[in-house]
Amino acid sequence: MSSSLKKKSKTSPRLTREQRLFEAIRRAYGGHLSGSAPGADGPPDFEFAFHMTDWIEDFDQLKRMYDAPEAYTRQQWREALFGFLIHVSGHMLRAAELTDTLSDPFDVMERCRKTANVRLPSSRKRKSA
Numbered sequence: 001m002s003s004s005l006k007k008k009s010k011t012s013p014r015l016t017r018e019q020r021l022f023e024a025i026r027r028a029y030g031g032h033l034s035g036s037a038p039g040a041d042g043p044p045d046f047e048f049a050f051h052m053t054d055w056i057e058d059f060d061q062l063k064r065m066y067d068a069p070e071a072y073t074r075q076q077w078r079e080a081l082f083g084f085l086i087h088v089s090g091h092m093l094r095a096a097e098l099t100d101t102l103s104d105p106f107d108v109m110e111r112c113r114k115t116a117n118v119r120l121p122s123s124r125k126r127k128s129a
Contacts, residue, residue, distance in 0.1 A: 018056055025049040029099070044098055051095040058084045 015023070026049035062084050065072050072080075096102040104110075 018053060021056065022049045022053050025052045048095055048098045051091040051098070055084070055088045055091055058087050 026045045029045045029048040058080075061080050065077065065080055069077075093102065
Protein backbone atom coordinates (compact mmCIF):
# COMPACT_ATOMS: atom_id res chain seq x y z
CA MET A 1 0.00 0.00 0.00
CA SER A 2 1.30 3.43 -0.90
CA SER A 3 2.31 5.58 2.05
CA SER A 4 -0.13 8.25 0.87
CA LEU A 5 -2.99 5.74 1.10
CA LYS A 6 -2.22 4.47 4.58
CA LYS A 7 -4.84 5.26 7.18
CA LYS A 8 -3.90 7.79 9.80
CA SER A 9 -4.94 6.77 13.28
CA LYS A 10 -4.59 8.92 16.34
CA THR A 11 -6.87 6.76 18.44
CA SER A 12 -5.89 4.07 20.87
CA PRO A 13 -6.01 0.52 19.50
CA ARG A 14 -7.87 -0.43 22.70
CA LEU A 15 -10.94 1.50 21.59
CA THR A 16 -13.79 -0.50 20.12
CA ARG A 17 -14.71 -0.14 16.46
CA GLU A 18 -17.80 1.81 17.49
CA GLN A 19 -15.72 4.21 19.58
CA ARG A 20 -13.23 4.70 16.73
CA LEU A 21 -16.10 5.37 14.31
CA PHE A 22 -17.69 7.82 16.71
CA GLU A 23 -14.43 9.75 17.10
CA ALA A 24 -13.71 9.77 13.36
CA ILE A 25 -17.19 11.09 12.60
CA ARG A 26 -17.03 13.63 15.42
CA ARG A 27 -13.71 14.94 14.06
CA ALA A 28 -15.08 15.02 10.51
CA TYR A 29 -17.95 17.17 11.69
CA GLY A 30 -15.30 19.33 13.38
CA GLY A 31 -17.57 22.14 14.40
CA HIS A 32 -19.22 22.29 10.97
CA LEU A 33 -21.49 24.88 12.49
CA SER A 34 -18.99 26.28 14.98
CA GLY A 35 -21.43 28.83 16.35
CA SER A 36 -24.19 26.35 17.02
CA ALA A 37 -25.31 25.83 20.58
CA PRO A 38 -25.40 22.45 22.30
CA GLY A 39 -28.54 20.49 21.54
CA ALA A 40 -30.48 18.02 23.65
CA ASP A 41 -27.79 15.39 23.09
CA GLY A 42 -24.79 17.61 23.85
CA PRO A 43 -22.33 19.64 21.78
CA PRO A 44 -23.10 19.58 18.03
CA ASP A 45 -20.10 17.40 17.10
CA PHE A 46 -21.04 14.77 19.70
CA GLU A 47 -24.71 14.93 18.76
CA PHE A 48 -23.84 14.53 15.07
CA ALA A 49 -21.56 11.55 15.81
CA PHE A 50 -24.27 9.99 17.97
CA HIS A 51 -26.86 10.26 15.20
CA MET A 52 -24.42 8.82 12.67
CA THR A 53 -23.43 5.81 14.80
CA ASP A 54 -26.31 4.81 17.08
CA TRP A 55 -27.68 2.48 14.40
CA ILE A 56 -24.37 0.74 13.50
CA GLU A 57 -25.59 -2.67 14.71
CA ASP A 58 -28.61 -2.41 12.40
CA PHE A 59 -26.27 -1.51 9.55
CA ASP A 60 -23.96 -4.45 10.34
CA GLN A 61 -26.89 -6.87 10.29
CA LEU A 62 -28.16 -5.52 6.99
CA LYS A 63 -24.64 -5.68 5.51
CA ARG A 64 -24.35 -9.37 6.47
CA MET A 65 -27.69 -10.00 4.79
CA TYR A 66 -26.72 -8.08 1.66
CA ASP A 67 -23.57 -10.21 1.44
CA ALA A 68 -25.54 -13.49 1.59
CA PRO A 69 -29.18 -12.76 0.72
CA GLU A 70 -30.19 -16.37 0.22
CA ALA A 71 -29.12 -17.32 3.75
CA TYR A 72 -32.02 -15.44 5.37
CA THR A 73 -35.75 -16.04 5.52
CA ARG A 74 -38.39 -13.62 4.35
CA GLN A 75 -39.25 -12.85 7.97
CA GLN A 76 -35.59 -12.12 8.81
CA TRP A 77 -35.43 -9.77 5.82
CA ARG A 78 -38.60 -7.99 6.88
CA GLU A 79 -37.37 -7.53 10.46
CA ALA A 80 -33.96 -6.28 9.35
CA LEU A 81 -35.22 -3.93 6.62
CA PHE A 82 -38.04 -2.36 8.57
CA GLY A 83 -36.03 -2.28 11.79
CA PHE A 84 -33.28 -0.42 9.93
CA LEU A 85 -35.71 2.10 8.44
CA ILE A 86 -37.44 2.75 11.73
CA HIS A 87 -34.22 3.21 13.67
CA VAL A 88 -32.15 5.11 11.11
CA SER A 89 -34.62 7.57 9.57
CA GLY A 90 -34.93 9.84 12.60
CA HIS A 91 -31.18 9.81 13.16
CA MET A 92 -30.53 10.78 9.54
CA LEU A 93 -33.03 13.63 9.69
CA ARG A 94 -31.40 15.06 12.81
CA ALA A 95 -27.86 14.65 11.41
CA ALA A 96 -28.93 16.41 8.21
CA GLU A 97 -30.51 19.20 10.23
CA LEU A 98 -27.29 19.63 12.25
CA THR A 99 -25.28 20.04 9.04
CA ASP A 100 -27.86 22.18 7.29
CA THR A 101 -28.19 19.56 4.56
CA LEU A 102 -31.80 18.55 5.18
CA SER A 103 -33.60 17.98 1.91
CA ASP A 104 -36.78 16.25 0.84
CA PRO A 105 -36.46 15.43 -2.87
CA PHE A 106 -39.40 13.03 -2.77
CA ASP A 107 -41.80 15.40 -0.96
CA VAL A 108 -42.23 12.96 1.91
CA MET A 109 -42.84 15.71 4.45
CA GLU A 110 -45.61 17.19 2.34
CA ARG A 111 -47.34 13.80 2.00
CA CYS A 112 -46.98 13.27 5.77
CA ARG A 113 -48.57 16.66 6.39
CA LYS A 114 -51.54 15.76 4.19
CA THR A 115 -51.95 12.23 5.55
CA ALA A 116 -51.58 13.12 9.21
CA ASN A 117 -53.40 16.42 8.86
CA VAL A 118 -50.88 18.03 11.19
CA ARG A 119 -48.45 20.88 10.83
CA LEU A 120 -44.91 19.65 10.35
CA PRO A 121 -41.88 21.88 9.83
CA SER A 122 -41.44 22.80 6.21
CA SER A 123 -38.59 21.05 4.47
CA ARG A 124 -35.98 22.89 2.48
CA LYS A 125 -35.37 21.48 -0.93
CA ARG A 126 -31.89 21.65 -2.37
CA LYS A 127 -31.07 21.41 -6.01
CA SER A 128 -29.00 18.39 -6.98
CA ALA A 129 -25.45 19.18 -7.98
